[in-house]
Every structure is written in structure tokens, then in C-alpha cells.
Amino acid sequence: MSGSALIHPFSVLAQHENEFIKIVSGEGVMLRDDAGNEYIDALASLWLCQIGHGNRTVIDAITAQLDQLQTYNTFAPFSNGPAVEVAEMVRARSQHPDGRVFLGCSGSEAVDTVLKFARRVHQLRGDVDRQIFVRRTGGYHGVNVGGTSVQGLEPIRTGWGDLLPHVVEIPNDDVEPAAQLFAEHGDRIAAVISEPIQGAGGVIPPPDGYFEGLRRLCDEHGALLIFDEVICGFGRTGSWFGGQTFGVTPDMFTFAKGVTSGYLPLSGVVVSREIAELMESDPEKFMHGYTYSGHPTACAAGVANIGVIESEGLVEQASHIGTKMEEGFRALQGDGMLAGYRGLGAIWAADLGYDAAETREAFLKRGVISRPVASALMFCPPLVISDAEIGQIFDRLEDAIRATSPVTA
Ligand SMILES: Cc1ncc(COP(=O)(O)O)c(C=O)c1O
Structure with missing residues (x-):
């Protein structure tokens, strides 16, 4: 029994409702769940929240x-x-x-x-x-x-x-x-x-x-x-x-x-x-x-x-985000922590070189939401993200990779 009437898109339908993360509020690039945990929304919900959450x-x-x-x-x-x-x-x-x-x-x-x-x-x-x-x-x-x-x-x-x-x-x-x-x-x-x-x-x-x-x-x-x-x-x-x-x-x-x-x-x-x-x-x-x-x-x-x-000049901001994110990926790759990366503007994938599911979980536990596709993690943050917040994403990504990578662990 799933414990609720709700059918979640793209999910295992037998999964219990209690296992889902209940998002209750958002502000800028940050989200909060019902247990008080905070997340950086590095996927802008599902590739969509250009202006961030809570825009008045x-x-x-x-x-x-x-x-x-x-x-x-x-x-x-x-x-x-x-x-x-x-x-x-x-x-x-x-x-x-x-x-x-x-x-x-x-x-x-x-x-x-x-x-x-x-x-x-x-x-x-x-x-x-x-x-x-x-x-x-x-x-x-x-x-x-x-x-x-x-x-x-x-x-x-x-x-x-x-x-x-x-x-x-x-x-x-x-x-x-x-x-x-x-x-x-x-x-x-x-x-x-x-x-x-x-x-x-x-x-x-x-x-x-x-x-x-x-x-x-x-x-x-x-x-x-x-x-x-x-x-x-x-x-x-x-x-x-x-x-x-x-x-x-x-x-x-x-x-x-x-x-x-x-x-x-x-x-x-x-x-x-x-x-x-x-x-x-x-x-x-x-x-x-x-x-x-x-x-x-x-x-x-x-x-x-x-x-x-x-x-707010967010179209131009996407290019700036791209420059910052590419710097971050290049550094991680230089340290041997990524097999590769691809993207432009404010949409990127980091290729880990192995199934990304476990690293995604570790990343989530460290308060960043991304999405795994095969051996890669997807990034598509709100266009209002600051350089400091991008820095936090990369710090936590490095940490999550260290914790889960079959290569660096
Ligand atoms: C390129 C593209 N086309 C169409 C869709 C479908 O949009 P929706 O889920 O709003 O029906 C998506 C959703 O992610 C998409 O990425």
C-alpha cells in the first residue's frame, strides 16, 4: 500500500507516501521541507523556475x-x-x-x-x-x-x-x-x-x-x-x-x-x-x-x-552562471572527480563516469537537489542564483562525490 491516493509522476507506484520529501516553502533558490531541512534547488523544480521561488x-x-x-x-x-x-x-x-x-x-x-x-x-x-x-x-x-x-x-x-x-x-x-x-x-x-x-x-x-x-x-x-x-x-x-x-x-x-x-x-x-x-x-x-x-x-x-x-537581467545572468559553473566543473575534473561535463548558459550535466543515483542521494542529504540521468547529474538552477550559492553547490558536490565515488572513496 502506498499510503495515499496520490499517484506520483515518474515514480515506483508501490513506494509509500511517507518516503517522499514534502516541500513546504521556497525563497529564491532555497526550498524547505516539512522536517525543516533546507535545499538548494539546483534544478529549478523541473527546469523551470527562472526567477526563483517566492517572487513578490x-x-x-x-x-x-x-x-x-x-x-x-x-x-x-x-x-x-x-x-x-x-x-x-x-x-x-x-x-x-x-x-x-x-x-x-x-x-x-x-x-x-x-x-x-x-x-x-x-x-x-x-x-x-x-x-x-x-x-x-x-x-x-x-x-x-x-x-x-x-x-x-x-x-x-x-x-x-x-x-x-x-x-x-x-x-x-x-x-x-x-x-x-x-x-x-x-x-x-x-x-x-x-x-x-x-x-x-x-x-x-x-x-x-x-x-x-x-x-x-x-x-x-x-x-x-x-x-x-x-x-x-x-x-x-x-x-x-x-x-x-x-x-x-x-x-x-x-x-x-x-x-x-x-x-x-x-x-x-x-x-x-x-x-x-x-x-x-x-x-x-x-x-x-x-x-x-x-x-x-x-x-x-x-x-x-x-x-x-x-x-532583473536574467537572460544575461544565465551566461554569467555558465561561466561560474564551467569553472567549477573544470576544477572538479582537474581533481579527477568528474569523467566530464557538458552544457552552456544555466543548464549543465556533470558526468561522474559511474551510475549517478547514489551520489545524487548523498548530494540531496547535503542539501542540494539535482537529477540523475545514467552516469550524470543535471543542473539547471534558478537564474537568480548567486555566485556564493553556486560555490555551495560545488562544495557539496565534491563532498558527495568523495562519499560515494568508487574511484575516490
Ligand atoms: C523539452 C520538453 N518538452 C516537453 C515537456 C513536457 O512538458 P510538461 O511536463 O509540462 O507536459 C518537457 C518537460 O520536461 C520538456 O523538457
């Missing part, structure tokens, strides 16, 4: 919106101010400042939406046989049926019966197999979907020239390039969006998480002007949307959060 500006904006209008839908003929404003703020900072923005709740909803949009674009172009989605090994795109189908993490894909047909996988480290795929099936490929930096798969940046190659292949063969910016968006890589960091423009991209720093659920899809015009030319009504698309309170959180990211 965003709390006040949410509260003010709740006082006025808590909820209302944006299905025709209705609209609301915060939804219009947050859509404008997102596109203005993106590579498609004249594009259009669809709003949902979760990253998974944004992914399923963008996949449907890709198919629709080709149907509107009269290219009805373009159904293939190309996914990358190691990619994570949420857990709705579409996202599950296009993710490149096999254990998450299996065990659910048949998923979407017409999905083909390419390696994440070499563009040549993609070129071969396009040469053979280019006229049937609807879109390639990729995170700018693969997050849940283990913080894997693209090889040099990889995205330029994908962009070229898509252009040559009439397919769409989709970036899933659910983790990389809103400053994480040192630009507003990962596509800007890598200098490659997708036709459409998803966002979620950092748009509200997770204070309330909000996600979306940005489409280019060209796609917007194609969709606007559709004589049929647009038959897609969620009850919570454009939820006014979630959107008010987004407006305030983007304002905080801007006024």
Missing part, C-alpha cells in the same frame, strides 16, 4: 488578477487582456516577432499542438501525404500521445501499446543519417522536432553545425523544423530562446515552464508569419484548443514573470 512581483500580479477575473476561456467570441499581452510579449522576444502564438497549459500540450499544426500546414499546402515526424535519439517531448511518439527515450515510449505511426528516429550526434533519410523520403517528411539542448535526455548540446544541417535539409525538401523550447526558452541558454543561441530559426517552436517560472501552468506554440498566414487562409474553422488556452490568471503570471526576467 509575480505573486502580487497573480493575486491582483484573481481579484478581478480568475478564469474565463478564449474560445470565440471571447478574449482577455492577459492572454493577448503574454502572447505579444512572447513573440516580441522570439525569432518570429510577427508570428502568432497559441496558448495551452503544459509542455506536453504544446508539443501535441505543434505536431498537429505541422500536419495541418502541409494539408493546407495540398501536400496531404507529408505525415512523417523525425525525432532525435535522446529527445524528450512530454508524455501526451504525440509527444510520447516523437521522443527518443525508449523506456518512456514503451508499454503503452501502439503510438503514432509515421515517426522515424535520427541520431542526435550526426546529421548524415538525416541527410540519407531526406534523400529517400524527403517528400513525405512533415517536420523534424528537436530540443535546442536535449534536457531530460541528459543535457546534450547539439554538435557544431547540426542544426544548420537540419535547417538546410528541411528547406531543401519542404519540411518544417520545430524546436521544443520547453526547457531552453526564457533565458536558460543565455538568449530568450535556444534557437537564438544556436543561430538557427525554426518554423515553429513550443514553450512552457520558464514562461511563468512555473508559478502557474502555461505553455504555447509560436508559428512563423508564413505559417500564420497559411493558417489564416484556411476556409475551415480552426478546430483545436484547450479549456485553459489563454487562462487569464496563468497569463497574468506570464506577463509579470517575463517582466521580472527582463528587469
